[in-house]
Amino acid sequence: MNLDRQIPPDPYEVLPPVPAFTLTSNDVQNGEPLAAEFAHPSVGGANISPQLAWTGFPAETKSFTVTCYDPDAPTGSGFWHWVLVNVPAEVTELPQGAGQTPSAGASGAFSVRNDYGEQSYGGAAPPAGDHPHRYVFAVHALDVEKLDLTPEASPAYVGFNLTFHTLARAVIRPTYQVKG
Template sequence: MFLDRPIAPDPYEMLPPVPSFTLISDDVRNGEPMDLEFAHDSVGGANRSPQLAWSDFPEATRGFTVTCFDPDAPTGSGFWHWVLVNIPVNVTELDRGAGRTPAPGVGGAFSVRNDYGVEGYGGAAPPAGDRPHRYVFAVHALDTERLDVTPNSTAAYVGFNLTFHTLARAVIRPTYQIAQ
């Protein structure tokens, strides 16, 4: 049913280019399927965000934002799974499960509502039988300590603000699929 549609572009190919830095994870890998643990509870997952760690970002970095976006969702606009803003510059790792609200150990950071309508991480849940979806986990190194957004801001509005404050971006793109 959904397999006939074209593959969506990578969301960051559509924005002004920025340098990259190092992003690693004990839990997810580029192009490899995510474990059920990181899927949404509606499909039997634990709805837990993966561990992420980053380094080698620009010296001018003053803060970070972490996002997770599914460009392959059959919505016409993708699907935001997680947007954690205002991460202090001294935080360079998120433990597994840090996508809860409030974010444990991430002083002052907060999540805006994802496309499930809740704050925090919302795991993968592509339509059963659809091709593998890409989950674009990105850490954005920012030229500011804080974005001028609130927990009531939309993920798209945060994304708009990120375009003007991102010095560099690091990305991991695991996949997830639910068999028919």
């Protein structure tokens, strides 16, 4: 299933630039394929969120938002796999599997509904036979302790609010492909 389309830009290339900090993972690496355990059950995965840790963010950071987005999904608007907001500033790591609960174990944090309709991490599931999709895991360092949002907010609305409160951003971009 080759959809013969242009590769969309990275979502952060079209937003106002912000400084970068460091995002690392024991589970996922830039440009490397995700292991099946981080894929959605619909493609044989275990739907487990990867371990993520971040350092070097601005001293004035008051909270974080963690997101995972597939800009290559054949939807016209990409596909949001995870949006975790209001992560306290003292939380600088999420263990593997944290995304299975709405708060990811971070007091006061919550996930908004992903594009699967769930308030949790939803694994990679590109169409079989399509090119490798990019999964943009991002941690946004924010200038506010809490975004004024509820769990019913859409990922797009969270993104709109992030544009005005992001001090810096850290990103890892693994890939995933389902052979056709």
